[in-house]
Amino acid sequence: MHARLVYAGCLVLWLILSALAALSIASRSLLGAEQQFNSQLQQLTEQLKQRLLTNETILDSYATFSSVDHRGDGRQNHPFVSQLLRRYPQITSLARVERVPAGQAATYSHALQLDYGLAYRLRGFDEKRPLPKQEAYFPLTRAEPPSQANLRLVGRDIWQQPQLREALQENINSGRTALSRQLRLPPQGDPGYALLRSVDDHQNDQLIGLLPQHFAMLFIRADSLLPTDIALPPGMEINLRHRDDPLQPQSGISLRLGDAHPGALEKLLFPRLETSQLLGGTSQPLRLTLSWQQGWAQIGWFEWAVWLSLSLLLGLGLGLAGFSFVRSSDNRRQREQQLFHLANHDRLTGLANRNLFYDRLQHAITRLDRSGKRLGLLFLDLDRFKPVNDTYGHVVGDRVLQLIAARIRDVVRNEDTVARIGGDEFVILMEDIESNREADKVAARLKQAIQMPYQVDHHRVLVGVSIGIAYYPEDGLLIDELLAVADRKMYGNKQSPSRQSENVG
Structure with missing residues (x-):
């Protein structure tokens, strides 16, 4: 047992010294890591800002189109909308939302039936739940492209959907474009975000200063926000989420790039670089987190050879020292046992004295x-x-x-x-x-x-x-x-x- 403890101590000491040697030698290969990390962060930030600006521009364009063509047939595929969807495949749907006071709910449902058919009416976002009583409703009046799945969204009150309600409330309170937390996008249920803004179509001067009556909204696929043409070094990971979303949204996916699965030894021996910043301002508050766990891949062959040689020398030296200590300790213990035996036993018969x-x-x-x-x-x-x-x-x-x-x-x-x-x-x-x-x-x-x-x-x-x-x-x-x-x-x-x-x- 004593020998095992000594050898175990030598092993632990060897591991510690080898780890310290690895950190010291690896620092030669890690000098440029921070500069590369900052360069990668700047590149990502520029790309994401451009994408967010593009999304907001698309929403502004559709809002303008919606305010002009709000009385058009929602079942027809407009060339302008088709062009937007072809050019920007990250947009899954475009929609127009109307504010309907509770007293006008029946009138609104009748107008929907005239435009879309008798099956349409004002209803909850989840058709399984009845429409609750509230001061005003915010149904989708138009959903484009006018596919069968999108047409089923017409008449649904987005106030009943928690993420959409938060974005709508943010837009009403601030007057700025609002980005929802991650949700399941209609009609396929893919994870994504909704970008929403009010439409300035006040043709009647009496409406000026009151709550917005119409809103334009677009649905963005979540995975489209991260760049796919970027090469990440081993150990680097990108995480993008709404400011108010957890790391792993319950109703969606975690937006990550990179395959960072460092081992326990890599976490112990190598530094980790990480930074987080908000993008998109107050209208599209996305949090970008870039992390880079340094690892064995950042060490060159020369550093590997030097570390291996030094580790072997340390192991040999500690092994010889441990063996010498155990042997000396065993000899001393044997001498003590012999002296004790001689002092307490009869030399001739071996019996107790x-x-x-x-x-x-x-x-x-x-x-x-x-x-x-x-x-x-x-x-x-x-x-x-x-x-x-x-x-x-x-x-x-x-x-x-x-x-x-x-x-x-x-x-x-x-x-x-x-x-x-x-x-x-x-x-x-x-x-x-x-x-x-x-x-x-x-x-x-x-x-x-x-x-x-x-x-x-x-x-x-x-x-x-x-x-x-x-x-x-x-x-x-x-x-x-x-x-x-x-x-x-x-x-x-x-x-x-x-x-x-x-x-x-």
Whole structure:
């Protein structure tokens, strides 16, 4: 786990340094980005201003035509309108709107029927909803070209359409041309905008100073506002929308050019240029947003080669440093573990020594004081072991001690602590015992296991063992008291007549 953290830290540091190196090296290729960005913005602004001016000019021309020819047959395709639509394909429809007071609604519907047929009348923009009562209505009196779909718009009250109502209200309040928010254009339902202005056809002096009575309107396809003949560099994006529209209109489309899908690393390493400005003044308030996320495409081959070489050198250096640190740390930890083991374990048998045994016994007593359970302390002393050293030598004696330690570990539980506290003396700590019988059974198995013969270097060795058992808390509350009781019971066991006859035999 420690090595993984070190290598992970080296990896994170390498990524950070590589990113900083990339930013530093990439700055050489990004010096001209801002100048190119400003040039692109100026070009776009000029093109869009020209298109907006064209749309307003078309609307003015149609308004003039509408004021002169407002009594013409709306079902006939006028050559002037046909020419406008052919020359400017971004215009889907042209329409004339009339203000009809509520008291003249029936008269207006009768006039529509005379001009268009009995099926026509004043109605809501959405035919599924009934026409509400209001002071005045603003139906489309003419929709051109006079296709079947456009003719179905005649008589519909645009006041019922939210985007058209806002534009109409803006025109009435300010007297200027107004651009609607994005909407679904009739008759096909394509996303677009409506450009609307009042028509100055006051032939009666009594109408001067009152609300406009007629309006000219044209529908513009939304996608026609953005230029299609412009080449954008990688990462650059153009967004165009009405000033009051969200980035993604609910009823239309988002006007975007460019394929800007930078990755998270590009966003982190490279700068982003962005500017937003209003176009069209107060009559056509469109917001143009130009953004350019710099990325890998702006870096040349030379910069790539330099960055890659530097990144590899950084990775190699950090890898060697991390490996050296982990190796040094592992060696230090191994030495610490070895020193701890030597300080707390018997070198010959590998069992716990007196220090470690005292420490575990103290912890066990502390735990038992809280839980109310008992523990047993077994004191083992080997019989007839000194003659083994005298007869066969200390090498054989040490080997016998190692075999005895192994047999003790096989008999006791994994959670029990076995320690060698003297030359031929062992102690066993049994925690959480239920009764004395449990410790007695372990003592019986230990005697049986230890007294079995040992075969060492063609020598058959027999030893015995005496065991004394002390219980906490019955036999004492302190470590020394428990050891003393166990030692005394062990000595009593050694001096019993049966043990003496066994030793003699």
